Amino acid sequence: MSSGRRCCSKPRSVAPPAPPASPRADCNEVTMAPPPIPDAAVRARRLVRWLYGLAALTFGLIVFGGFVRLTRSGLSIVEWNPIIGILPPIGTEAWETEFAKYRQTPEFQLVNHAMPIDGYRRIFYIEWAHRLIARLAGLYLAVPLAWFVWRGAIPRRRIGVFVAIALLFLLQAFLGWFMVSSGLLDEPAVSHYRLTIHLLAALLLLALTTWTAMSLDDRNGPAIHRPAATRHSTLGLVALAVIVVQIAYGGLVAGLKAGHVSYTWPLMGGSLVPAGLFDTGGSWWAALTASPAAVHWIHRWFAVVAAAVVAWLVVEVRGARTTRAAREAANVSGVLVGVQVALGIGVLLTHVPLVLALLHQAVGLGLFVAVLVVNHQLRRGGN
Structure with missing residues (x-):
């Protein structure tokens, strides 16, 4: 018997069509993007670059200080005004005021008494540039450090x-004045x-910034201490x-x-040893740093000692099992060291010309940094 009721089956649910695969997703399945560099690593690299920059600024300031000294410009600004001294004199009246201050100094009265105001402007700008660069270096130190x-x-x-490092920089400003x-x-x-x-404090600042930068530079790789490097580290020191x-002694010679x-x-x-070299009317040991002749003689012949020790270090490091950077x-x-000895002799024979004297100072600083790098690498080990 028919019930008269139509049997209807429940309609099946149809799943919606899947969205087309993204081409980017397909690419990601094939090639994975390199992991991003952590922020800490980026900051560390910036820190190292900043330290190297600070070391380069210190190096440049030392050399420029030599230029200031050789041009007899260092006493042209008779006041220390860290803020208002940023700007040079503006206008005739301001220049006359500064020149009047300089005319009261022993340097003008005993050495430059015939100097016109145009000559004063020249030496003023040299010393002013030195102080300005030092101020900018201070900003380069303070702002990134903060x-x-x-x-x-x-x-x-x-x-x-x-x-x-920060305290040494402040000390340098005080020592300069x-x-x-x-x-x-x-x-x-x-x-x-x-x-x-003043020179030795700058040298310490240069050494500390350079050494710290090398220690934090991950390109040097991990330290591997080896007996050979340890033995040669004493010679490096x-x-x-x-x-x-x-x-x-170069600073004493300059002063x-x-x-x-x-x-x-x-x-x-x-003669090799002039008569009366240490006869200054006082003790002989005082003459070691107070007598121009004695200081000149010591600086002249201690250079031979320095060259011999550096040559010994070079031979030992080249034969040691240490880092490639050390070699x-x-x-x-x-x-x-060879160039430095030649420059020193050349400076004497040519009566201390400006360019050669500056090169002599710059190469001496470069030699100091190079031996500092050797010392740092000897403490890292070898490969």
């Missing part, structure tokens, strides 16, 4: 090193002791110390103008 501290880019164990002020009293020249202290002593004592080589005053830095040291 940013790195804020972003936590500086490793905690090295915070003390960065504090030391401390040196200049010594030439505004009685003598028409700065104290050779203060000049040498000796070479570095000898170079520092030689640079210090005493002892380079003009003798223009001959190898003889000095007709390359040793090779550079060997070349630079």
